[in-house]
Amino acid sequence: MKQLTNICAGIGSAVLLLGKSIGHAPTLLRQWPRFIEQCYLIGYTTLPIVAILSFFIGSVLALQAGYSMQSFGAKEFIGSLVGLSMARELGPVMVAILVAGRVGSAITAELASMKVYQEIDALETMNIPPSRILVLPRLAAVLVMMPVLTIIGDLVGWLGGAIVSKYTPFIALEPEKYFETLRRFMKFKDVLNGLEKAEVFGFFVVLVCCSIGLETRGGPREIGASVTRAVVVSLILILVLDYFVTKILI
Amino acid sequence: MTSDSSTRSPFSEAQTPAVSVNIEGLSKNFGDLVVLRDITLKVESGEIFVLMGPSGSGKSVLLKHIVGLEQPTAGRVLVDNRDATDPATREQVRMALVFQAGALFNSLSVYDNLALYPRENRLASEDGIQEKVMRALQILSLEGKAQKFPSELSGGMKKRVAIARALVMEPQLMMYDEPTSELDPIMSATISEIIATLKDEYHVTTIVVSHDRDLALNIADRVGILMGGKLAAIAPPAELRASTDPRIQDFLNPRIDLKNPRFKHLET
Ligand SMILES: Nc1ncnc2c1ncn2[C@@H]1O[C@H](COP(=O)(O)OP(=O)(O)O)[C@@H](O)[C@H]1O
Ligand SMILES: [Mg+2]
Numbered sequence: 001m002k003q004l005t006n007i008c009a010g011i012g013s014a015v016l017l018l019g020k021s022i023g024h025a026p027t028l029l030r031q032w033p034r035f036i037e038q039c040y041l042i043g044y045t046t047l048p049i050v051a052i053l054s055f056f057i058g059s060v061l062a063l064q065a066g067y068s069m070q071s072f073g074a075k076e077f078i079g080s081l082v083g084l085s086m087a088r089e090l091g092p093v094m095v096a097i098l099v100a101g102r103v104g105s106a107i108t109a110e111l112a113s114m115k116v117y118q119e120i121d122a123l124e125t126m127n128i129p130p131s132r133i134l135v136l137p138r139l140a141a142v143l144v145m146m147p148v149l150t151i152i153g154d155l156v157g158w159l160g161g162a163i164v165s166k167y168t169p170f171i172a173l174e175p176e177k178y179f180e181t182l183r184r185f186m187k188f189k190d191v192l193n194g195l196e197k198a199e200v201f202g203f204f205v206v207l208v209c210c211s212i213g214l215e216t217r218g219g220p221r222e223i224g225a226s227v228t229r230a231v232v233v234s235l236i237l238i239l240v241l242d243y244f245v246t247k248i249l250i
Numbered sequence: 251m252t253s254d255s256s257t258r259s260p261f262s263e264a265q266t267p268a269v270s271v272n273i274e275g276l277s278k279n280f281g282d283l284v285v286l287r288d289i290t291l292k293v294e295s296g297e298i299f300v301l302m303g304p305s306g307s308g309k310s311v312l313l314k315h316i317v318g319l320e321q322p323t324a325g326r327v328l329v330d331n332r333d334a335t336d337p338a339t340r341e342q343v344r345m346a347l348v349f350q351a352g353a354l355f356n357s358l359s360v361y362d363n364l365a366l367y368p369r370e371n372r373l374a375s376e377d378g379i380q381e382k383v384m385r386a387l388q389i390l391s392l393e394g395k396a397q398k399f400p401s402e403l404s405g406g407m408k409k410r411v412a413i414a415r416a417l418v419m420e421p422q423l424m425m426y427d428e429p430t431s432e433l434d435p436i437m438s439a440t441i442s443e444i445i446a447t448l449k450d451e452y453h454v455t456t457i458v459v460s461h462d463r464d465l466a467l468n469i470a471d472r473v474g475i476l477m478g479g480k481l482a483a484i485a486p487p488a489e490l491r492a493s494t495d496p497r498i499q500d501f502l503n504p505r506i507d508l509k510n511p512r513f514k515h516l517e518t
Contacts, residue, residue: 110357118353125317125347126419127340128370 010233014211020131021139031137038141042206043148046102050095050149051156057090058082058157062164066171075171079178080185082161087186087194091154093242095146096201100234104209107138108230111213112223120214135210139203146202147195154191158182193249200245205234255295257422258452260389261382267330268295268455269343269422271316275325278311285311287479288325298449298456300466303476304501309459310350312476313425316457317347329423343423346416350427352408354400360387360411361396364418386414390444406437413444424454430462438462442469463502467491475501 028035065078111134114120123130158179165173212230216222256265271293278286285308293299303309314320315327318334327334330343355363364383368374374382387393390410400408409429416424426445430438442462446469449456460466466473467487474484475498483490483498493499504512 114355117351117356118349119355121314121319122347122349122353122355124319125340125345126367126370128366133370 010211010215013215014207017131017135017211017214018207020129021135024129024132024136027132028136028140031133034133034137035140038137039145041106042099042103042138042141043145046095046098046145046149047152049098049102050153053094053098054086054091054153054157055160057094058086058160059164061085061090061157062161062171063168066165066168066173070170075165075173076177077181077185078161078165078171078173079180079182083158083182083186084190086154086157086161087191089194089242089246091150091157092194092198092201093238095149095153095198096205096238097235099142099146099149099202100205100209100231100238103142104205104234105227105231107206107209108213108227109223111210112216112226113220115214115216116218116220116223130214134214135207138206138210142202142206143199146198150195150198151191154194196249197242197245200241201238204237204241208233208237257296257454259420260417260448260452261385261420266344266422268453269330270295270455271423271457272328272331273312273315273325274328276312276315276322276327277324278308278315278320279323285479286315289476289479289481290325291474291481291484293455293457294471295455296449296453297471298446298458298469300458300460300470300473301476302459302461302463302466302473302501304461307476308479309476310427313347313427313457313459316423316425317345344419344421345423345425346419346421347425348409348412348416348427348429350431352400352412354408354411354415356400358399359396360392360398360400360403363400363411364415367415367419382418386417389417389448390414406433406440409433409437409441410444413441413448417448421454424448424456426456426458426460428460428462429458430460430465438465441465445469477501 061082062078065081066075069075069078111120111130114134120130123133162175162178165171165178166175209230212226212233216226255268257268258265273289273291276286276289277284289312301309301312311320315322316329316334318337318340321335329339329345332339332342355366358366361383364386365379368379368382384393384396387396390413392407392410392414395403395407395411400411403411413426413429429441429445433441442465445456445458445465448454458465458470467490470487472484472486473490475482475490477497483493483495485493490498490502
């Protein structure tokens with residue numbers, strides 16, 4: 001029962017925070033430097049790990065597909081299989097999970113510590129709403145960076161699949177063939193659907209992480225607790241949203 | 251130029267009326283914990299009011315009610331006759347609170363800490379802001395520290411930066427939460443001098459929460475003692491010293507008694 005009220009309170013404060021931040025949207029232009037800084041933090045710092053993970057996910061997909069398809073001689077379809085799985089599902093989900101772990105946790109830690117050390121209170125007394133200078137630039141930045149990260153993830157994943165398909169002896173599929181089926185069976189809409197998903201995931205992850213950070217009560221010990229909660233809630237949220245958004249998009 | 255009823259700006263000749271604070275029947279509970287019980291108190295415009303009291307007696311909570319960071323359970327707080335919980339009050343009355351731990355923005359340099367308020371509220375051009383910030387730093391003898399970060403400063407310096415940051419707001423009402431705690435006696439005296447000087451020069455209404463007896467008895471116009479959520483006394487320092495109330499005498503001049511130590515009969 002208590003947990004249920006906590007969840008409702010959490011959703012309530014996140015919605016409230018969203019409303020307040022959107023209300024400040026017109027100030028985004030004069031907060032340009034903050035927006036750029038957040039784009040850098042969200043995009044640039046997650047890029048290496050997104051590339052590494054996508055590469056291996058694409059490789060594993062190609063390996064598994066090649067293994068199961070060799071028996072019925074359909075290995076030229078590996079390209080379409082890797083391409084579609086990356087673009088529609090694994091790319092966006094993986095990028096969202098990495099953003100939750102790498103960026104979301106950092107956001108919660110920063111805002112929670114500002115809260116605990118009364119920096120947030122100080123902002124309020126100075127008539128500077130935290131939703132304006134702390135939350136809005138992050139939400140805007142994640143909306144810009146998610147599609148970029150996801151496209152890079154998709155491309156690197158496809159490439160990983162192609163390399164594995166060529167150099168694995170029992171697959172030995174030429175890249176031309178691989179990319180030919182990839183192109184033939186994949187429509188622009190598949191990539192677009194993936195980007196839309198990534199957009200939704202990233203936005204809600206950042207919103208939830210901001211909200212949990214700002215709702216932190218108590219002393220320095222609570223900062224760690226908030227970070228853990230933010231990451232767990234983000235991961236659950238990504239998978240739940242994934243189901244519903246996929247259902248809507250299909 | 252100073253008249254008794256107006257606050258001078260530290261940065262210009264501008265004068266604004268000094269404000270009073272009216273606390274009327276204020277009570278505050280956190281769940282079952284009763285922190286403030288029916289407090290009534292008026293702080294006159296232009297005075298230094300020092301609020302003393304044991305740790306945990308609710309002094310910080312009282313200050314938060316005045317700046318509108320907490321909602322009263324009962325009663326109300328009026329600043330310049332406007333309700334403190336109304337967000338508009340903060341726009342009409344300039345109040346600054348110097349937090350106990352400073353609450354400096356750790357990710358910003360000293361300069362940017364001071365410049366944030368005028369920048370975000372678009373109160374001056376960048377040149378005007380620079381002038382104000384440097385003037386505030388100069389008033390607190392911090393000129394050399396503009397480019398430092400809070401983590402590079404000593405405790406006393408952080409307190410002074412926090413005061414300078416409050417000063418940039420050109421406050422009509424200035425509040426300090428334990429400004430001398432954790433400081434050595436000399437630095438404590440320095441901070442007391444700063445508080446009194448700022449009040450004399452700019453005529454801001456000043457509320458200081460502190461259990462620093464030297465500060466209270468030397469710079470206060472009136473002292474209030476908060477005990478068990480109630481105001482046990484409000485009086486000018488001289489009267490307070492002469493008080494015959496044993497609780498107040500014990501609080502102001504605790505005797506260290508090793509034969510009958512206090513901690514043996516603290517209620518738990
Ligand atoms: N936000 C809060 N939630 C619950 N209890 C609080 C909160 N703020 C303060 N308290 C409690 O109120 C009491 C008074 O706190 P405070 O005003 O900080 O004391 P002090 O007089 O030392 O400044 C303490 O017991 C503290 O635990
Ligand atoms: Mg306190």
